[in-house]
Amino acid sequence: MSVPRKITYRDAVREAIQDAMHRDARVFLMGEDVGRYGGAYGCSKGLLAEFGEERIRDTPLAEAGFTGAGIGAALGGMRPIVEIMTVNFSLLALDQIVNTAATIRHMSGGQFSVPLVIRMATGAGRQLAAQHSHSLENWYAHVPGIKVVAPATVADARGMLWTALQDPDPVVMFEHAMLYNDEGEIAAEGDLSMPIEGAAIRRPGTDCSIITYGGSLKKALAAAADLARENINCEVIDLRALRPLDDKTILASVEKTHRAVIVDEGWRTGSLAAEISALIMEGAFFALDAPVARVCSAEVPIPYARHLEIAATPQMASIVVAVRGVLRR
């Protein structure tokens, strides 16, 4: 039995890319500054030297162009990984993702599918203000024809990419910018791949379900640990996949705990949290002992100043308050 390794989320992403490139000659990485620079978040450092410029492909600043090229290359038999620096920049590629990648299979009557993985950083916490910090995962999770994942743990960051590359359809992968430096354990060897569907219960509990994903998972776990000291026993669900949502796991948890708090760094209005709340209302209404509560970002473009950024986004303290609220404590 080998000892698990402790690595950072960033290293897990890099290893996942490196491993996929070794395993499948059709895989290549393409995006802004992925090569010589090593990736805006350092996720591809060293890969250019190992794989060369063809497969670690620096692109011009042309999100629509290179994302569309990724779609075309996927149609042409490759397994591209397209890296977009942040979700804010992905809006420049929204046309290609939503109008082409997501539609071409259906629009062609099933003749073509697009085996493409698009990775991007998301979320606030680095004081990067309103054009680098948003959480727009729900925009993508709204769209039929693509799959959306948000690896929140090091093991998922290491394991989801390979599975996503095996998928015949486009997969959009969100890496929260505040996770890259986090450390976690992964198995030293063996099959490290992780499914790209299905939620995971990261902490079992009986009193309240905290449903979250991505960068908010660690805040939810911290809140649950804090509440445990008051004998409030929370179940923490990491959605992992944002499309399709694992409604079975969500509903089974709510049936057990009778209370739900959804933590979502997206803005409240039209959020994933709203979707999950509706899903609970439709599927577990009579199991609820309290209205579903949401902890979301404030309705403001994410501000620069540290205290304002913190105030705008879900935090451990606000999660604790929300859980106490549904428990009327």
Place this chain on the structure above:
Amino acid sequence: MSPSISEKIHLTKEHCTKLLRMMMLIRRFEERCAELYGEQKIRGFLHLYIGEEANAVGVMQALTSEDAVVATYREHGHALARGLPATEVMAEMYGKATGSSRGRGGSMHIFNAERRFYGGNAIVGGGLPLAVGLALADKMNGRSRVTCCFFGEGAAAEGEFHESMNLAALWKLPVLFVCENNLYAMGTALERSESETDICQHARSYRIAAGSVDGMDVVAVEVAARRAVQAVRDGNGPQFLETRTYRFRAHSMFDPDLYRNKAEVEKWKERCPIKRFREWLLATGTLHESEIATIEIAIAEEVENAVKFAEASPWEPEADLTRDVLTPIKRSAPT
């Protein structure tokens, strides 16, 4: 038609017949579509290619079955010229289950995997990055295929056009960009939408070899396309071909066509690619009236068969509404 051009390709009787027949088929097919639209058999948007047939027919002669084609929402002509059966194209217009996209695409989204026909893209400029990617895959795999991407001059105003030109040139990709310049982006004339109305200059600014050709002359288009495709195959990177053309009908069936004057339309109609080619074939004795009459009968029958096929075809069951959104996960067969 200048003899210098016609010398450059082998204008055998067989080849000329093929060119004429295909242009006539497209014309007849679309005239029939317009009638069927009036009868409400075909709904939604219907963008007719009437007047522009020489472009698709000429360019397709330069491509092999290995090459890829990316087209726009005005793509019936490209689909037929690429060899898609009129039956499956017409059935798609009807929205039937036997259509090329099982009724999911309609007039604007004709696809055919077997013929490497990648649609059918109704986002202006949206097909260009796709073509760049198809060519990138070929280049990375050392394949000598060409990706031919059709778009209108309106696309030159889109960011995706410029991003694609840059990527294709930067990476020396095997793409033939074909800009069908029909002078109007829906209702907006070229000079009202572009600061540089010479579309080739946009391509040249990315160091892409670019040239213009009379898009109302099928032989000239074929010659220019063959030359450009050869340059791509020779490893010279992307090539750009502007075909100067005109649509005789309105932008779509909803368009009252108030932005063009009738004299201009009539002037272009005199240059009808089918009429011109036909007159040239008769004048040179390549074809006789009786032979053309035989072609007319044959294509009329082909179009009527397509209509009958579409009429008789079943609708996709509503129960199958959500099929082909995602690829079904293959599970191993029970043993």
